[in-house]
Amino acid sequence: MEKAFTGVHSAIFSVYDENMNVKKETVARMVEEQLAGGMKGFYVGGNTGECTVLPAKTRKQMLETVVDVNGGRGQIMAHIGAGHFDEVMDLLEHANGQKIDAIASLPPSLSGYYGHQDTISYYKALAKASKYPVYAYVTPVTLQHSDLYSFAKELSEIDNIAGLKITIPDYFRFALVNQIDGGRLNNLNGPDEMLLCGLSVGSDGGIGTTYNIVPKLPAKIYDSFQKGDMKTALEYQNKLNAFIKVMLGFVRGRGLGYWKAALTLLGYDMGYTVFPATPVSEKDLEELKEKLTEINFFSEMI
Numbered sequence: 001m002e003k004a005f006t007g008v009h010s011a012i013f014s015v016y017d018e019n020m021n022v023k024k025e026t027v028a029r030m031v032e033e034q035l036a037g038g039m040k041g042f043y044v045g046g047n048t049g050e051c052t053v054l055p056a057k058t059r060k061q062m063l064e065t066v067v068d069v070n071g072g073r074g075q076i077m078a079h080i081g082a083g084h085f086d087e088v089m090d091l092l093e094h095a096n097g098q099k100i101d102a103i104a105s106l107p108p109s110l111s112g113y114y115g116h117q118d119t120i121s122y123y124k125a126l127a128k129a130s131k132y133p134v135y136a137y138v139t140p141v142t143l144q145h146s147d148l149y150s151f152a153k154e155l156s157e158i159d160n161i162a163g164l165k166i167t168i169p170d171y172f173r174f175a176l177v178n179q180i181d182g183g184r185l186n187n188l189n190g191p192d193e194m195l196l197c198g199l200s201v202g203s204d205g206g207i208g209t210t211y212n213i214v215p216k217l218p219a220k221i222y223d224s225f226q227k228g229d230m231k232t233a234l235e236y237q238n239k240l241n242a243f244i245k246v247m248l249g250f251v252r253g254r255g256l257g258y259w260k261a262a263l264t265l266l267g268y269d270m271g272y273t274v275f276p277a278t279p280v281s282e283k284d285l286e287e288l289k290e291k292l293t294e295i296n297f298f299s300e301m302i
Contacts, residue, residue, distance in 0.1 A: 003186040003204045004101065004133060004162060005075060007040035008195070008218040010211040011048035013260055014062045015271045020054070022061040023271045024069075030212065030268070031069040038219025039211060041075030042066055043104065043165070045091075046137065048209045050256060051079055051106070053274050056087060060094050067098050077135060077207075081106035085122075089129065096131045104135040104165060112144035119146065120154055123161060133162035135186070140168055152177040156185055163187050163204075169194060171201050178202035192218070193244050196237040199225045213262045214243055214301045243301055246291045254278060265289055266302065 012034070015026045031042070044066050045051050045059050054062075063078050070076060078100050080091035085108065095103055108114050108122040119142065127134045136155055138148065148170065155161045166174055167190025178187055178201060189198025192208035195218055199206075211218050217240040224233035251258040257273035261280045264270050265288065273279060292298065 005041075005077070005135075005186055005188060005205060007205045008038065008211055008215075008222050009041045009043050009075065009077070009188075009205065009207045010034050010039050010215065011043045011046050011207050011209050012066065013212050013256075013263070013270070014045065014049040014054060014058065015260075015269075016054070016058050016062075016274075018272045020058045020274075022058060022065050023269060024065050026269050026271065027062070027065045028069045030263075031066060031074075034212065034215045035070075035074055037215030038223070039074060039215050040205070041077070041101070042070065043077045043079060043207045046079040046081075046104065046207075047106070047139075048212075048256065048259075049079065050274065051081055052083065056082075056090060059091060063095065063098055063100075067100060072099065075102075076100040077102040077104050078132075079104045079106070079137065080126075081108075081137065083109075085125075088126075092126065092129055096129075100132060102133045102135055102162065103130045104137050106137045106139065107142045109141075112141055114145075116146040116151070119151075120158075123155060124158055127158050127160035130160060134160055135162055135188075136164045138164050138166045138168060138190075143168065148173040149176050149180075152185065153180055156180050165207055166190055166198075166203075169197075171197050174198065174203070175201035193241050195221050195240070196225065196233055199233075209259060210240065210244055210247070213259075213266075214240065214297075217243070217301060239301060242295050243292075243297060246288075246295055246297075250284075250288050250291060258284070261285060261288055262292070262297075265292070 078095040163186030189203040189206040220236040255277040260270040
């Protein structure tokens with residue numbers, strides 16, 4: 001059965017200035033270089049895109065900019081989840097007017113406020129209102145009141161629900177979800193560090209944060225896997241994980257701006273980080289540059 005989304009897609013960073021206006025030149029460079037690096041498209045406005053902290057105007061500008069620069073070359077999935085349903089529907093109406101390929105959303109609350117049936121009702125409402133196929137974004141929060149298999153099975157019975165982005169490291173249940181209804185759902189792997197695991201249990205591709213920075217590595221993992229070359233796929237997964245290990249040590253819970261710092265080192269103007277996030281200092285950048293040099297980031301990974 002043919003799936004709409006296959007291959008690897010970046011959960012593209014949102015880049016904006018102090019007035020919360022998108023820095024279009026930076027976004028244009030990101031889109032161009034990520035497509036050249038093997039990305040099949042973009043997941044816009046998700047967690048990596050700072051969905052919960054950005055105003056709607058910035059989120060809309062970001063989607064419009066990616067759509068414009070992309071020019072129909074890569075696929076675009078617009079994440080429209082927000083803290084209040086009215087804002088969700090406003091973002092959905094905006095996305096319906098853009099040239100994209102799908103809609104996605106986190107559950108209606110990141111705090112586990114809503115129960116299982118509430119969340120199912122939420123996705124039913126999105127599926128009904130969207131002109132594009134809808135993908136559910138599964139995180140541990142989604143599953144506070146649900147079992148992954150039961151949740152996915154119920155979603156699969158909703159018209160216009162196309163699949164799931166699954167960002168939990170439980171590949172036993174991931175494999176079970178991939179078998180629902182003869183494999184109808186178009187499921188995508190979330191954890192960057194386990195892309196190969198996801199592919200091995202039937203994921204159709206992946207969406208990742210680190211794919212913004214080292215797009216060639218996940219693209220090589222996916223391509224090698226498709227050719228049946230598991231040895232090479234694992235080699236590239238190990239390279240990606242070496243990068244992730246450095247970044248996790250550097251970020252240390254300090255916020256998304258510290259992930260963006262890797263692109264600052266590559267000459268991108270990554271703009272402002274929304275308050276109250278701590279700005280990345282020159283000392284921080286020097287520390288990151290030294291650590292990345294030790295793993296041959298600049299010579300072998302980009």
